[in-house]
Amino acid sequence: xxxxxxFCRKVVLIGAASALLALRASAQMHVIELVxxxxxxxxxAGQHHPEITVKAGEPVLLRVxxxxxxxxNRDGSIHGFTLLRAKDRSKVxxxxxxxxxxxxxxxxxxxxxxxEYEVVCTVICxxxxxxxxxxxxxxx
Numbered sequence: 658x659x660x661x662x663x664f665c666r667k668v669v670l671i672g673a674a675s676a677l678l679a680l681r682a683s684a685q686m687h688v689i690e691l692v693x694x695x696x697x698x699x700x701x702a703g704q705h706h707p708e709i710t711v712k713a714g715e716p717v718l719l720r721v722x723x724x725x726x727x728x729x730n731r732d733g734s735i736h737g738f739t740l741l742r743a744k745d746r747s748k749v750x751x752x753x754x755x756x757x758x759x760x761x762x763x764x765x766x767x768x769x770x771x772x773e774y775e776v777v778c779t780v781i782c783x784x785x786x787x788x789x790x791x792x793x794x795x796x797x
Contacts, residue, residue: 686716687767693736693756695724697785699776709776709793711767719763723756726782733757737779740793742772749774756780771797 689709692700701707711717721738729735732755740752749768768774778789 686718686764687711688718688720691719691721693721693723693738693778693789695726697726697736697778697783697789699778699789699791707791709791710796711793712796713767713771714769715767717765717767719754719765720760721754721756721763722760723758725758726786727784728782730755730780734780736782736789737777739777739779740768741775741777742770743775744772746775753779768795771795 689711690702691707691709694700699707701709719738723736725735734755735758736756738752738754738756740749741747742749751765752768754763772795774793774795776791776793778786780786782789
């Protein structure tokens with residue numbers, strides 16, 4: 658009986674330590690809340706012209722709420738999110754995302770190279786699709 662109680666205490670301590678480490682990791686992660694809206698626009702609360710600023714190489718949690726516009730992909734994706742380098746419009750690896758309706762989260766790493774980037778929608782979501790873009794700045 659004493660061994661079982663000791664074992665249970667160890668399991669509880671290990672579980673608590675794991676939860677604390679997860680909490681610390683999420684506290685250090687840059688959380689970005691974004692809406693990919695039905696009017697074919699990206700939106701960030703409190704910003705008239707949404708813009709994202711991150712530090713080079715920092716961990717990012719992108720929390721997206723996607724609302725269906727007038728059209729969507731066959732796979733059910735209603736909006737896209739691809740990060741392009743502003744200087745040559747080349748894609749940034751790991752930043753080519755597709756959104757389904759509802760809220761989803763993506764764990765990403767900010768680009769290592771400081772500078773300006775552009776986010777573009779890659780799903781033709783409506784006739785206003787071309788206006789679905791925003792700036793992302795990476796600081797050193």
